[in-house]
Amino acid sequence: MQRIVAPSMLSADFGHLDRDTRMIDRSAAEWVHIDVMDGVFVPNISFGFPVLKAIRKATAKFLDVHLMIVSPERYVERFVEAGADLVTFHLEAAEDPAACAALIRCAGAKVGVSIKPATPVEALHEVLPAVDLVLVMSVEPGFGGQSFIEGSLEKIRRLRALVRELGLDTVIEVDGGISAANAREVFEAGAEVLVAGSAVFKAGNPEAEIRRILGA
Numbered sequence: 130m131q132r133i134v135a136p137s138m139l140s141a142d143f144g145h146l147d148r149d150t151r152m153i154d155r156s157a158a159e160w161v162h163i164d165v166m167d168g169v170f171v172p173n174i175s176f177g178f179p180v181l182k183a184i185r186k187a188t189a190k191f192l193d194v195h196l197m198i199v200s201p202e203r204y205v206e207r208f209v210e211a212g213a214d215l216v217t218f219h220l221e222a223a224e225d226p227a228a229c230a231a232l233i234r235c236a237g238a239k240v241g242v243s244i245k246p247a248t249p250v251e252a253l254h255e256v257l258p259a260v261d262l263v264l265v266m267s268v269e270p271g272f273g274g275q276s277f278i279e280g281s282l283e284k285i286r287r288l289r290a291l292v293r294e295l296g297l298d299t300v301i302e303v304d305g306g307i308s309a310a311n312a313r314e315v316f317e318a319g320a321e322v323l324v325a326g327s328a329v330f331k332a333g334n335p336e337a338e339i340r341r342i343l344g345a
Contacts, residue, residue, distance in 0.1 A: 133322040134342050135160035135193050135302070136335075138184065139175060140274075140326030146180070149330065150187035156336045157343055160191045162304070162324045165208070167198040170222050171271030178211045185212030193322075195243060195304070197270050198222065202229045209236035217241030217264050217302075220256065221248060230259040241302070245270060246278050250287045257295060262322070263288060267315075268305030274327045277306025282318045289319030309338065312345035 136158050141149035153161055163181060168174040185192060194213040198204065201218035202225070208216050216233045220242050223229040233240045242256055243264035253263060265288065267281035285301060292299045303315050304324035312323055325342055332338035 130316075130319075131300075131321050132316060132343055133160055134158045134329075134339050135162040135322055135324045136329045136339065137162040137164060137304070137324050137326030139164045140330040142330070146183065147187050150184050152335060154188040154190055156339045158190065158339050160193045160322065161188055162193045162195065162326075163213075165194060165196045165198060166271060170199045170219065171197045173271045178207060181208065181211040181213065191215065193217070193241075193302075193324075195241075195264060196222075197243075200224070202232060205229065205233045206236040209233065209238040213238050215239040215241055215262065217243050217262065219243045219245070219270075220252060221245060226256040227259050230256065234259075243270075243304075246281065246284075250284055250291060253288070254291070257292070257297060257299060260299065262300040262302055263292075264302045264304055264324075265320075266305055267303050267307070270305075275306055277311055281305075282314060285315065285318040285320055307342070309341035309345050312342045316345070 136153050166173045166175040191214045193215050195217045216238050230240045239261040241262035242260045267277050268275035301320045302322035303320045307323045307325045308328035329335045
């Protein structure tokens with residue numbers, strides 16, 4: 130399976146966002162992860178459309194946009210217009226997950242769905258055929274710098290088994306507490322894309338840290 134690192138801009142220096150985005154653009158990371166929070170679905174507020182557009186101008190890399198917002202159906206098309214290559218919504222936030230997935234697809238982006246730590250893999254069964262990616266949260270969404278929830282490994286394994294059972298090519302992404310110290314076991318559990326925020330941006334050499342995560 131492929132191995133991709135998606136540095137999370139939530140951990141970047143907001144005063145030097147262009148600099149940090151261009152660093153990612155030079156690095157071995159293939160994706161740039163952008164967390165969008167509304168202060169309602171999660172107790173924090175982060176990026177909106179203007180910031181996404183600025184990041185889009187600073188990198189040619191794949192923009193992986195994770196919506197942690199209520200009523201994602203209202204906004205998915207605007208995020209695609211702002212430059213998202215992939216838009217991921219939360220299963221717990223969408224009134225009609227299949228309809229939300231269709232809106233993203235029709236807007237021209239790849240489709241992702243995310244689940245919180247307490248949401249079982251089985252809840253994804255109906256929507257899986259309609260998405261390209263599942264984002265497994267290995268921390269509670271809303272804040273960076275949290276520790277990886279160990280039970281997430283078994284969850285990733287169950288999801289990989291379900292994807293195979295359904296005969297799908299769904300990509301599995303994992304976000305929360307990822308570093309070079311645990312990347313290998315997360316990849317081996319069945320993940321293909323790892324979101325890393327603090328581990329990358331707090332490292333003395335972020336580009337080297339990305340390489341370490343990829344090579345774990």
